[in-house]
Amino acid sequence: MGGVLRDALGVMRCVPMAAGLPGVVRYVVRDAREIMGAFDEVVAPLVDQSVGTTPALSRDAHDAFLATTIKVGLAMRGYAEMAGVPFDPALAALGSSFTRVYDDLVDNFDRPDLDDRLAELFRGEAFEPMSGVESLLLALYHAMETRMDRPAEDTIFTVMRDLHDYERQSRRQRDPRLPLAEVERITRGKGGLGVTALFALLRPGMTADELDLLVELGDVLQLLDDYHDVAVDHRDGVVTVATLGEPGLAVLAEKIRRLRSRFARHYGEGRDRRLAAMLFVMLVGAFAAGRRRLDRPVRSTRSRRPFVLLFSRTGTITPDGAGFDD
DSSP: OHHHHHHHHHHHTTGGGGGGHHHHHHIIIIIHHHHHHHIIIIIHHHHHHHHTTSHHHHHHHHHHHHHHHHHHHHHHHHHHHHHTOOOOHHHHHHHHHHHHHHHHHHHHOOOTTHHHHHHHHHTTOOOOOOSHHHHHHHHHHHHHHHHHOOOTTSHHHHHHHHHHHHHHHGGGGGOTTOOHHHHHHHHHHHHHHHHHHHHHTTSSSOOHHHHHHHHHHHHHHHHHHHHHTHHHHHHHTOOOTTTTTOSOHHHHHHHHHHHHHHHHHHHOTTTTHHHHHHHHHHHHHHHHHTTSOTTSOOOBOOOOOHHHHHHSBOOOOOTTSOOOOO
């Protein structure tokens, strides 16, 4: 009971972050349709071209990508407002969809040569797709490259190469003997660099100071995501800081509050209101997820309603096309 009370108090200390909730609500109501329109324009055709001949897989890809786009788009929109950079809904749709298919390829598709071939892709070398899902990954990657039009030495390509190394290491989280220090290191690398890569879609040539700050934010977002998924990860034997009971939501809440101070110093006071509100919503959701019964199924949805998509599980793409975690 003491741990639950500490976590609840930690969440309550973050209530001032909810001041930006009206902006989040306006975003979901006003801007989600724009993002879904961009998804329909730039992502849906690539899905149809790559995996359209496998109806179940195509349907699951559409649904998983759309839900992911709404969630990631919210974070990217908050970053754009905080950093004072233009928000491109098409890049948000492409980046979030690429992230979804990349994660699922690494986690669910067992090809012994896949890791090395993906590393070649991120080094700018040739990537020969071996399946419809790999063709989709390549199409999304090329679409991002074309839309960004960045030189090969831009920050985003360096970050993606480093991220791939951590994604490979994340498979070790299936080992119940993995020490906490290693779980924390992999979590920070995977989450920190993953979020940095997405935000770097909106800002060419990030500075070292901003990269360091965004890695910290990505670590927090990955920890929150692990708490949201704690029941599923327990069931599937995935070791995360949340399944190990670390660091505790009270500690994580304090980490978020310190992060906001860094935002204020780097970007200016009050510019993170929308992003802070999103973090608060995720923190509350993580507290609720910790109270969820492990045997209660968590189902995905095939709705196009923005708020339903925002709070639903995103599902996964699997080789058999039965891609949702029921």
